[in-house]
Amino acid sequence: xxxxxxxxxxxxxxxxxxxxxxxxxxxxxxxxxxxxxxxxxxxxxxxxxxxxxxxxxxxxxxxxxxxxxxxxxxxxxxxxxxxxxxxxxxxxxxxxxxxxxxxxxxxxxxxxxxxxxxxxxxxxxxxxxxxxxxxxxxxxxxxxxxxxxxxxxxxxxxxxxxxxxxxxxxxxxxxxxxxxxxxxxxxxxxxxxxxxxxxxxxxxxxxxxxxxxxxxxxxxxxxxxxxxxxxxxxxxxxxxxxxxxxxxxxxx
Numbered sequence: 001x002x003x004x005x006x007x008x009x010x011x012x013x014x015x016x017x018x019x020x021x022x023x024x025x026x027x028x029x030x031x032x033x034x035x036x037x038x039x040x041x042x043x044x045x046x047x048x049x050x051x052x053x054x055x056x057x058x059x060x061x062x063x064x065x066x067x068x069x070x071x072x073x074x075x076x077x078x079x080x081x082x083x084x085x086x087x088x089x090x091x092x093x094x095x096x097x098x099x100x101x102x103x104x105x106x107x108x109x110x111x112x113x114x115x116x117x118x119x120x121x122x123x124x125x126x127x128x129x130x131x132x133x134x135x136x137x138x139x140x141x142x143x144x145x146x147x148x149x150x151x152x153x154x155x156x157x158x159x160x161x162x163x164x165x166x167x168x169x170x171x172x173x174x175x176x177x178x179x180x181x182x183x184x185x186x187x188x189x190x191x192x193x194x195x196x197x198x199x200x201x202x203x204x205x206x207x208x209x210x211x212x213x214x215x216x217x218x219x220x221x222x223x224x225x226x227x228x229x230x231x232x233x234x235x236x237x238x239x240x241x242x243x244x245x246x247x248x249x250x251x252x
Contacts, residue, residue, distance in 0.1 A: 037176040044082055044170055045190060051078060052194050065143050072157055079165040090168045093221045103218060110210065111227045115234030118203050125199060136236070137243040147240055154236050159228035166191045166208070167215040167224050175216075184212035207231075 055071050083090050123134070136154070140146035166187050174183040188208030192201045211224040
């Protein structure tokens, strides 16, 4: 289908990049799509970085349940807001897809390995470097039903909404403007950076690469959500076990 030059209205073939009459550079649908994606990527990174900075500052001053609920609510709403700009493509990632048994088995075993390895290695490093225990239940011990809130804030919200934000919306926008490899690395890097922890960056970055690879390979968010859920569940269960001294049967 032919097109017209926006400057001189000269009739041009659809494949033209420049107007042969006035030399005007033509803007194609693909270039407009790429430009929009770049703008959304910049807005996404800026918004989440600002959120992370503000949340970090607020947590330093107050760690009440109200603060936690308010900040988590902002994160959820921010994620849903960005998802709105690409809702059709993002929600297609929740379709039921055929996954080979190796992929499913990996998604069950991998978070068991990462959960245990990360928990004990980070705990050891914190004791060696900072001589402090970072058990999350020291912050939750004054809440009513501390395990319930830890489960919501660590085991439910991150797997659902972090995967939606980073392997859903951001991944979709990046793959429009770059290669799958760069997309996987970039989403993993930003995912790790937003957590605002140099120590955590060491394991979150490769963890994000694995999640990004599975997202690319199977075109679904379900495996990433499953891995993220199991990994975080192990961390919470171990923290609760060592904090309260309960058996796992009592916790569950």
